[in-house]
Amino acid sequence: MSFPKTYYIETFGCQMNEYDSQLVETILGADGMIPASDKESSDCLLLNTCSVREHAEQRVFSLLSQHKALKNNNPAMKIVLLGCMASKHQDELLHRFPHLDLVVGPDGYRNLPALMKAEKNIRTTWLGNNPLEEYNDIIPAHTKISAYIAIARGCDNFCSYCVVPYVRGGERSRPADSIIEEMKQLASQGIREITLLGQNVNSYRYNDCDFAGLLRRANEVDDIIRIRFITSHPKDLSEDLLNAMAECEKAAPHLHLPFQAGSDRILRLMNRKYTRSEYLELVDKVRRFIPGISLTTDIIAGFPTETEDNFQQTLEIIRRVRFDDAFTYRYSPRPGTAAAEMPDDVPEEVKIDRLERMISAVRKIARQNLQDLISRKFTVLIEHKSKKDPDWWMGRTEHNRIAVIPKEKYKPGELVEMRVETIAGFTLKGAIEIEAKPIFIY
Known part of the structure; x- marks a missing residue:
C-alpha cells in the first residue's frame, strides 16, 4: 500500500492555530513527509480549524463540501480535519462528510503519521490520549524572522460566549525551561522576534515561575531582540508583570488587552470578572508604567440583551482609551456555552449596524494616532520585501505597527531606526536615519 508522501495545510483562526500548524508540519516532516506546492497535488490535505466564531465554522463546512471534488479526482488523497472543530463536532463530521478520512483534535497530533498510514477504509476520530498534552519536546522549524511559542494550552476562564475551554480543555502551562530552550533553538535558526x-x-504558572518571571528569563536569551505576547486577560494583569515589561528591554511596548464590552451588566453576563471602571483604571496604570505603549483590544457587538445604551458605553471606552487597533466581532451563539442559553434577542441587522459603527470609531482613532507619529523615530525589525514595491522593506516597529523603508544595504533580521515621513493607509512610511547605526545581529 502507498503511504502519503506530501501534505498541504490550510489554517483558520487564531495565532495558536498557526503555531499548531507549524507543529503538525514538524511532526509530519520527522516522518518523511514534505509540503506540496498546492492542495490539488497533495497526498494529504489537512484543515486546521477554529470554532470560536460561527462564520469560521461555516467557512470550513463550505470548503469541506468543495473538497469532495478533489477526492473524486484523486481517491487516494486523505482529507484530515484538525483543531477545535474536531473536538467540538467529533464523529458528526465523518457522518456529514463521507469524503473526510480523519478528525484529529488538538491533543492528538503526535499520532497523525500513524493515523494517515492506516488502511484507507478506516475513518476515525482521534482526540488524543493525553489531556495534558503540551508538545514540549517538539520545536517547529521556521524560515521567517518572527515565530510563535505556545507557553500554555487551554483555558479555565469560561467567558460565557467562548467555546475554547470546551474544545481545548483546561489550562496547563509548559515548563519554563522547555520554553526557554525552544527560544534558544529558534534563535539559532535565525529567529529574532518571539511571540x-x-x-x-x-495566568501562566509552572511551579514557582509566573508569567512575569518567564518574561524576565526570556529577556536574557541571546540573539532574540524582541518579545511580544498575546492574549492578556485584564483580571490577571499584575503590577509585577507591568514592572517586568518596563524592566525588560526586549519586551515590546505593545499590549493586547480585550475589554469586549463597555457595560457592567453585559460584562457580568459575559463572566469577564472585571468592571468598566476597573478596566479603565488598569489602562491608566499600564500607561503610567510604560509611557507610549500601544494598546489593542477585542470587542463584541450585539451580545444577548445588549441595548443601544449598553453599546454607547462600549463606544465611550473606545473613544476614551483610543486603541491603536481592535479585533471586532458580531456576536454569534456557540452551542454548549453559557451565552447560548441566553436569548439571542439583538436582531441581526442591529448587530451589523453596531459592528459597523464600532469599526468606524476604531479606525477613525487609529488613523488619528498614526498621524501623530509623523516625524517621530521608531525601531523597525525588517521582515521581508514590501508586496507593493520590491525596492522597499516591510517590517514592524516596537509598537507592532507595520512600516516600510527603503531597501538600501539592509536585510531581513536587522533592526534599524526610521523616521516616519508619511502614512499610507495604516502603514508607516519613512526613511532610515542616516546618523543611526543599524543593529546587526548576524
Whole structure:
C-alpha cells in the first residue's frame, strides 16, 4: 500500500492555530513527509480549524463540501480535519462528510503519521490520549524572522460566549525551561522576534515561575531582540508583570488587552470578572508604567440583551482609551456555552449596524494616532520585501505597527531606526536615519 508522501495545510483562526500548524508540519516532516506546492497535488490535505466564531465554522463546512471534488479526482488523497472543530463536532463530521478520512483534535497530533498510514477504509476520530498534552519536546522549524511559542494550552476562564475551554480543555502551562530552550533553538535558526502565546498568558504558572518571571528569563536569551505576547486577560494583569515589561528591554511596548464590552451588566453576563471602571483604571496604570505603549483590544457587538445604551458605553471606552487597533466581532451563539442559553434577542441587522459603527470609531482613532507619529523615530525589525514595491522593506516597529523603508544595504533580521515621513493607509512610511547605526545581529 502507498503511504502519503506530501501534505498541504490550510489554517483558520487564531495565532495558536498557526503555531499548531507549524507543529503538525514538524511532526509530519520527522516522518518523511514534505509540503506540496498546492492542495490539488497533495497526498494529504489537512484543515486546521477554529470554532470560536460561527462564520469560521461555516467557512470550513463550505470548503469541506468543495473538497469532495478533489477526492473524486484523486481517491487516494486523505482529507484530515484538525483543531477545535474536531473536538467540538467529533464523529458528526465523518457522518456529514463521507469524503473526510480523519478528525484529529488538538491533543492528538503526535499520532497523525500513524493515523494517515492506516488502511484507507478506516475513518476515525482521534482526540488524543493525553489531556495534558503540551508538545514540549517538539520545536517547529521556521524560515521567517518572527515565530510563535505556545507557553500554555487551554483555558479555565469560561467567558460565557467562548467555546475554547470546551474544545481545548483546561489550562496547563509548559515548563519554563522547555520554553526557554525552544527560544534558544529558534534563535539559532535565525529567529529574532518571539511571540509568547496562550489563551491567557497572564495566568501562566509552572511551579514557582509566573508569567512575569518567564518574561524576565526570556529577556536574557541571546540573539532574540524582541518579545511580544498575546492574549492578556485584564483580571490577571499584575503590577509585577507591568514592572517586568518596563524592566525588560526586549519586551515590546505593545499590549493586547480585550475589554469586549463597555457595560457592567453585559460584562457580568459575559463572566469577564472585571468592571468598566476597573478596566479603565488598569489602562491608566499600564500607561503610567510604560509611557507610549500601544494598546489593542477585542470587542463584541450585539451580545444577548445588549441595548443601544449598553453599546454607547462600549463606544465611550473606545473613544476614551483610543486603541491603536481592535479585533471586532458580531456576536454569534456557540452551542454548549453559557451565552447560548441566553436569548439571542439583538436582531441581526442591529448587530451589523453596531459592528459597523464600532469599526468606524476604531479606525477613525487609529488613523488619528498614526498621524501623530509623523516625524517621530521608531525601531523597525525588517521582515521581508514590501508586496507593493520590491525596492522597499516591510517590517514592524516596537509598537507592532507595520512600516516600510527603503531597501538600501539592509536585510531581513536587522533592526534599524526610521523616521516616519508619511502614512499610507495604516502603514508607516519613512526613511532610515542616516546618523543611526543599524543593529546587526548576524
